[in-house]
Amino acid sequence: MSDLLQVRDLHVTFKTPDRTVHAVNGVSFELKRGETLGILGESGSGKSVTLRSILRLHPEHRTRWSGSIRMEGDEVLEMGSRALADLRGRRVAMIFQEPATAFDPVFTVGQQIAETIRRHTGKSETDAFKRAKELLELVRIPSPAQRLKAYPHEMSGGMRQRAMIALALSCNPSLLLADEPTTALDATVQIQVLLLIRELQREFDLGVIFVTHDIGVAVEVSDRIGVMYAGKIVELAGVEQMVDAPQHPYSRGLLASTVHDGMRGQRLEAIPGAPPDLAEVPTGCSFAPRCKFVRPDCTTAPPSLRATGDTHLVRCVLAA
Amino acid sequence: MAIQTPSFELGSPLVQPTAASASRGYWQSVARRLRRDPVTLICAGTLILIVAASLAAPWLGLADPYKTSMIRRLLPLGSPNYLLGTDELGRDMLARLIYGGRLSLFMGVTPVVCALLIGGLLGITAGFLGGRVNMLIMRVMDVFYAFPSVLLAISLSGAMGAGTENTLLSLTLVFIPPVCRVSESVTTQVRGFDFVDAARASGAGTLTIVRVHVLGNVLGPILVYATSLISVAIILAAGLSFLGLGVKPPEPEWGLMLNTLRQAIYVNPVLAALPGVMIFITSICFNLMSDGLRAAMDVKA
Amino acid sequence: MDTMIPVDRGGPAQPLLLATGLRKHFPVGGGILGRGRKVVRAVDDLTLSVAKGETLGVVGESGCGKSTVARLLIRLIKPDRGTMVLDGDPVDEPHGITVNELRRQVQMVFQDSYASLNPRLTIGETLAFAPKAHGLPAAEARERVRDLLSKVGLDPNNYAERYPHELSGGQRQRVNIARALALRPRLVILDEAVSALDKSVEAQVLNMLVDLKSELGLTYVFISHDLNVVQYLSDRVLVMYLGKIVELGPVEAIYGNPQHPYTRALLSARPSMDPRKRTKEAPIQGDPPNPIDPPSGCRFRTRCPFAEDVCARAEPALSDTGHQSVACHMSIAGSGHSKAVRGGAAAA
Numbered sequence: 001m002s003d004l005l006q007v008r009d010l011h012v013t014f015k016t017p018d019r020t021v022h023a024v025n026g027v028s029f030e031l032k033r034g035e036t037l038g039i040l041g042e043s044g045s046g047k048s049v050t051l052r053s054i055l056r057l058h059p060e061h062r063t064r065w066s067g068s069i070r071m072e073g074d075e076v077l078e079m080g081s082r083a084l085a086d087l088r089g090r091r092v093a094m095i096f097q098e099p100a101t102a103f104d105p106v107f108t109v110g111q112q113i114a115e116t117i118r119r120h121t122g123k124s125e126t127d128a129f130k131r132a133k134e135l136l137e138l139v140r141i142p143s144p145a146q147r148l149k150a151y152p153h154e155m156s157g158g159m160r161q162r163a164m165i166a167l168a169l170s171c172n173p174s175l176l177l178a179d180e181p182t183t184a185l186d187a188t189v190q191i192q193v194l195l196l197i198r199e200l201q202r203e204f205d206l207g208v209i210f211v212t213h214d215i216g217v218a219v220e221v222s223d224r225i226g227v228m229y230a231g232k233i234v235e236l237a238g239v240e241q242m243v244d245a246p247q248h249p250y251s252r253g254l255l256a257s258t259v260h261d262g263m264r265g266q267r268l269e270a271i272p273g274a275p276p277d278l279a280e281v282p283t284g285c286s287f288a289p290r291c292k293f294v295r296p297d298c299t300t301a302p303p304s305l306r307a308t309g310d311t312h313l314v315r316c317v318l319a320a
Numbered sequence: 321m322a323i324q325t326p327s328f329e330l331g332s333p334l335v336q337p338t339a340a341s342a343s344r345g346y347w348q349s350v351a352r353r354l355r356r357d358p359v360t361l362i363c364a365g366t367l368i369l370i371v372a373a374s375l376a377a378p379w380l381g382l383a384d385p386y387k388t389s390m391i392r393r394l395l396p397l398g399s400p401n402y403l404l405g406t407d408e409l410g411r412d413m414l415a416r417l418i419y420g421g422r423l424s425l426f427m428g429v430t431p432v433v434c435a436l437l438i439g440g441l442l443g444i445t446a447g448f449l450g451g452r453v454n455m456l457i458m459r460v461m462d463v464f465y466a467f468p469s470v471l472l473a474i475s476l477s478g479a480m481g482a483g484t485e486n487t488l489l490s491l492t493l494v495f496i497p498p499v500c501r502v503s504e505s506v507t508t509q510v511r512g513f514d515f516v517d518a519a520r521a522s523g524a525g526t527l528t529i530v531r532v533h534v535l536g537n538v539l540g541p542i543l544v545y546a547t548s549l550i551s552v553a554i555i556l557a558a559g560l561s562f563l564g565l566g567v568k569p570p571e572p573e574w575g576l577m578l579n580t581l582r583q584a585i586y587v588n589p590v591l592a593a594l595p596g597v598m599i600f601i602t603s604i605c606f607n608l609m610s611d612g613l614r615a616a617m618d619v620k621a
Numbered sequence: 622m623d624t625m626i627p628v629d630r631g632g633p634a635q636p637l638l639l640a641t642g643l644r645k646h647f648p649v650g651g652g653i654l655g656r657g658r659k660v661v662r663a664v665d666d667l668t669l670s671v672a673k674g675e676t677l678g679v680v681g682e683s684g685c686g687k688s689t690v691a692r693l694l695i696r697l698i699k700p701d702r703g704t705m706v707l708d709g710d711p712v713d714e715p716h717g718i719t720v721n722e723l724r725r726q727v728q729m730v731f732q733d734s735y736a737s738l739n740p741r742l743t744i745g746e747t748l749a750f751a752p753k754a755h756g757l758p759a760a761e762a763r764e765r766v767r768d769l770l771s772k773v774g775l776d777p778n779n780y781a782e783r784y785p786h787e788l789s790g791g792q793r794q795r796v797n798i799a800r801a802l803a804l805r806p807r808l809v810i811l812d813e814a815v816s817a818l819d820k821s822v823e824a825q826v827l828n829m830l831v832d833l834k835s836e837l838g839l840t841y842v843f844i845s846h847d848l849n850v851v852q853y854l855s856d857r858v859l860v861m862y863l864g865k866i867v868e869l870g871p872v873e874a875i876y877g878n879p880q881h882p883y884t885r886a887l888l889s890a891r892p893s894m895d896p897r898k899r900t901k902e903a904p905i906q907g908d909p910p911n912p913i914d915p916p917s918g919c920r921f922r923t924r925c926p927f928a929e930d931v932c933a934r935a936e937p938a939l940s941d942t943g944h945q946s947v948a949c950h951m952s953i954a955g956s957g958h959s960k961a962v963r964g965g966a967a968a969a
């Protein structure tokens with residue numbers, strides 16, 4: 001197998017004194033080198049949890065994982081702390097929604113990028129700074145030499161996000177995880193960052209998993225899109241198939257309820273109700289209570305992911 | 321300090337709270353959390369015991385705490401009829417410790433309550449009105465803040481002379497600035513929430529907004545803070561008495577008892593430490609209870 | 622209490638709300654004596670009118686002053702300058718109406734559904750607060766609460782006794798909308814009211830807003846950064862950049878034939894919904910500048926691909942091009958810009 005990443009039947013639960021949250025309930029997918037997978041879902045769908053599980057970023061003492069996550073063949077869920085440290089930052093990098101939290105406010109951007117390079121590659125300080133400057137150029141930050149000396153708060157939002165991408169790419173990772181990296185940005189800046197990610201992905205042949213709640217953003221960057229609902233991937237397909245012919249009632253509802261050009265005056269097809277409480281494991285399909293095509297067998301057993309085409313997977317009893 | 325790998329922030333994995341089946345008020349959920357916190361429960365129980373014993377002291381059949389005896393001085397713990405021994409004047413320690421709790425607790429609680437009323441009022445006013453009013457009140461408080469609280473209490477008591485009333489007064493003055501500052505900061509925070517703006521936008525008057533929207537959200541944190549101050553007040557009051565600036569002999573009071581028993585420390589160290597033990601237990605219980613309350617109240621759901 | 626329903630005074634031609642020359646600058650930093658202080662020019666000489674029964678959309682990026690506009694219109698903050706007229710009555714002036722009267726007729730829905738509800742009050746108490754503050758007896762206030770809850774699609778028996786943390790984001794935002802309707806206002810300002818909601822829930826709330834508007838004869842000012850939602854809901858659209866109006870006009874004109882380079886950039890920065898027509902190039906580079914020190918002349922010139930000398934020298938006035946009003950030298954004949962044309966329609 002030439003898969004870069006392979007996730008099999010991933011389950012993630014969080015225990016708090018009050019309750020147990022079943023955040024991810026059996027997610028499977030694989031990613032090839034140079035491919036971008038968009039994970040689309042609403043809040044509480046488990047998309048971010050899935051992404052963070054790839055680096056095991058959740059607090060160990062109250063998180064339970066099961067299933068398998070293989071990064072270039074190595075099982076992430078069984079890694080020791082050394083292998084994990086090597087995985088994080090060198091083999092797999094991550095960018096976040098709020099770059100302000102990813103940078104330490106008391107060090108300059110240059111220091112932080114250089115430090116990361118030195119830790120993972122053992123380069124000298126001068127070399128590391130030289131590389132940091134190249135990276136800032138790479139992410140199209142104007143006058144990079146000056147920007148190296150800037151503190152994170154001295155940069156604008158879009159600039160910080162670019163700097164974070166530079167930091168993420170500093171050790172030539174083969175997989176980039178993006179957790180809503182453009183959500184907090186202004187529209188005119190968002191598109192710049194999206195284009196940058198797309199360009200860098202091609203240039204470095206990166207595997208990218210891009211988590212977002214915005215269909216438009218997912219369509220701009222993804223080769224394939226996985227739609228998540230209540231901790232499960234309910235549909236996984238190529239971006240064109242997903243946009244042209246979504247099969248799962250939830251994906252269809254999501255596309256129909258997203259306002260875009262030319263819908264003025266029409267009534268929106270809203271999905272009624274709200275996502276389920278993740279404290280309970282549902283007996284049937286999690287979407288059944290909101291689904292307008294619900295049938296009696298939807299509530300008896302959870303539907304399995306079936307293939308309706310070469311690369312089109314749907315978790316619905318109605319899918320042919 | 322090495323730079324940490326910046327991109328690996330631990331995010332909270334918790335999902336949004338979802339609807340519970342039965343509706344529960346905020347205080348009910350606080351109570352539910354408290355019930356599951358053994359430390360806080362034990363502390364509260366201990367405090368209730370101490371307070372109840374102090375209040376009920378005259379009816380407990382204790383010996384007279386003022387009755388001295390030349391022959392029975394400094395009896396050790398466990399002596400017949402004197403369970404906890406006697407002090408340097410032959411007075412029953414058990415009775416004096418229990419009676420002493422009345423004054424010590426009174427001296428601990430009263431100044432905090434007074435400071436809570438005055439400092440809370442000033443702080444909430446400063447926080448809600450902001451601007452110049454805030455500036456005026458808070459700068460005055462800063463002047464008091466410039467002195468360490470112990471020194472301030474000692475100098476105020478020293479200037480006004482010893483005695484219970486003056487101790488209460490000086491302690492109250494010492495506690496007003498911190499209560500005021502905490503009240504101001506929580507009020508400023510609450511005032512920034514949109515629901516206060518929404519209430520203003522509905523045309524409600526300032527007093528109505530403060531009563532309905534501000535008080536309910538700020539009293540909890542202020543009370544928690546005040547609880548932690550009680551332990552400081554008890555220690556400070558005891559300290560003042562120990563220095564001869566507080567309660568006058570022969571009143572039983574833990575700080576004063578600690579002072580007079582000082583001479584006996586080589587004769588009967590355990591006995592001499594007893595008032596200190598009481599001060600320690602009471603203040604640590606107040607502190608732990610305050611922590612427990614804070615934890616229980618620090619939840620949204 | 623029908624005395625609480627405000628009546629139409631000026632007739633249909635009279636704008637419901639007319640704001641003229643609104644300005645708000647916030648001082649930032651500086652010493653105690655106010656020396657060397659900088660100001661954020663949040664809103665600068667903004668003039669707008671809201672016609673009865675229309676939805677005016679306000680779009681712009683962060684820092685453009687759109688939230689300040691919302692708070693100015695409802696007088697949560699006092700403008701440094703400028704006047705407001707509500708249906709013919711000047712606001713906060715000797716012969717006009719008081720700010721309190723304005724707030725009875727103009728209400729607001731905030732973005733953060735959690736922060737805008739008092740966590741210590743039940744939904745019923747929150748909704749009854751404003752009517753009670755205006756003297757409605759308790760029994761009638763209770764009735765009003767039930768009515769409001771059913772209007773926003775929440776079962777009164779189920780929700781009146783609940784606390785905000787027990788509700789989902791969409792339900793909380795419904796409560797916020799109900800609260801804004803509690804005083805039976807004529808104008809509702811929606812400040813990013815659906816922005817924090819999930820798409821499937823957003824659609825529910827948008828449908829509800831449309832229904833409520835026709836049912837109650839409301840007028841909306843809909844403020845959002847989401848151009849698609851503004852297009853869906855609005856009759857007229859106002860585009861803001863760094864505290865200034867850059868373009869204002871009917872929704873068809875703004876979306877169909879945008880004149881200002883910023884409006885065009887904003888529109889083409891929307892992600893494409895078609896994977897075969899992905900965005901090839903970002904319409905403009907860089908971030909919006911800091912509103913503390915906005916550029917001289919036209920504030921957009923630092924990011925504008927068509928900027929010329931005149932743009933730095935003079936501030937373009939908002940001028941009518943026939944379909945819409947545009948603040949751009951290219952749309953002003955004889956402005957000195959090389960692309961300035963008579964009657965609008967600047968070269969692309």
